[in-house]
Amino acid sequence: MSRSSRAVVTLPKTAKRGEVFSIRAIVQHEMESGFRHTEQGVRVPRDIIREFVCTYNGKEVFKADLHPGVGSNPLFIFYAKADQSGTLEFKWTGDNDYLTIVKQAITVL
């Protein structure tokens, strides 16, 4: 059983061929760094998203390796070049079987 959480991806519904459009992807996650302690002095175990990948019709567009230095609810704003109509897949994977996948369609005019 993998854990998942809410993710919101914003990108245009349509784009002209060759156009570079921006994508905004945010996911709900604590990003517990593993460096914090409770008042009793017990270290809180690390629980973070490790990797974020965006693929466009199966081809990788953007990838990020996340470390504890990334803030909670990781947000990425990045770009992609419109090529063909199809789907963009956004995948977040992390500690404790974390997995969230979001798919969005885009029409290229």
Place this chain on the structure above:
Amino acid sequence: MNQRRVFITSLTALTLSPWQSTSATPSDAMQAMKAIVGNRPVNTGRIYFELPPLVENGNLVAIKFSVQSPMTQNDYVKAIHIIAEANPLPNVVSCYFTPLSGKAEASTRIRLADSQKVWALAQMSDGSFWRTSVDTVVTLSACTEMI
């Protein structure tokens, strides 16, 4: 030695030894960069790195980085790594681009543990490396609070 002492020592070592010297005692951040770069030379510049000079809350710091590049199959930016000198872990985030990205630019939000220098290190498809740094002052540190 307590952590502060170690930090001060590493800072002193930093100012005394230039980057490409072979002398030992590089700080953790320099080691983290070395782990990515290996023995290849690193040029300065080319990266646009936006980080607020004064950060009120180190828990969420908006950053933006980009490199001017045609982003074609033969000439594109492979990766941009963000490395913070005074965080518990120097590696913060690594972003990988492809020619399909169209533009080597990304924004995200990071944590900063202390006032420090933050590096952006770019890896080009031709194998060259570029880096730039920004100094920032953090008034409220991330990671130290209890829960």
